[in-house]
Amino acid sequence: KKILIINGPNLNLLGKREPAIYGSDSFDEFLSHLQEEFPQVAIDYFQSNVEGELINKIQEAGYDYDGIVLNAAAYTHTSIAIADAVKAITTPVIEVHISNTYSREIYRHQSFIAPVCQGIIIGFGLNSYKLAIQSFL
Numbered sequence: 001k002k003i004l005i006i007n008g009p010n011l012n013l014l015g016k017r018e019p020a021i022y023g024s025d026s027f028d029e030f031l032s033h034l035q036e037e038f039p040q041v042a043i044d045y046f047q048s049n050v051e052g053e054l055i056n057k058i059q060e061a062g063y064d065y066d067g068i069v070l071n072a073a074a075y076t077h078t079s080i081a082i083a084d085a086v087k088a089i090t091t092p093v094i095e096v097h098i099s100n101t102y103s104r105e106i107y108r109h110q111s112f113i114a115p116v117c118q119g120i121i122i123g124f125g126l127n128s129y130k131l132a133i134q135s136f137l
């Protein structure tokens with residue numbers, strides 16, 4: 001199977017960004033562990049801080065991959081355009097979050113993306129990505 005992980009804005013800073021909330025592991029390190037754990041899965045990774053680049057990637061991958069694991073970060077709570085892109089494609093998408101967004105500020109309680117996803121996995125740290133990949137297998 002072929003799975004794409006897409007991370008949105010500020011997730012390039014994982015490991016040094018608010019470690020009390022997001023942990024102290026960098027995503028690159030985590031990704032190599034993930035690939036070792038799922039040798040039968042081809043895992044690709046894309047990160048951007050730019051909304052349009054995330055949309056371009058969703059469109060590009062959305063008819064080809066077996067699954068997309070999407071952490072749109074703050075765009076989750078603002079982006080109708082990303083939600084529309086997810087709706088447009090045929091590849092199933094799982095929304096993930098590292099932190100439990102429902103235990104945080106009220107503006108993190110709304111997701112434009114959740115209603116158009118196959119499922120959502122929220123609040124399990126980096127393990128959220130692993131659970132999402134398992135759900136595609």
Ligand code: DQA
Binds near residue numbers: 009073075
């Ligand atoms: C996040 C939660 C979002 O509210 C926040 O803007 C992020 C990270 C998470 O994975 O916990 O950047 O998506």
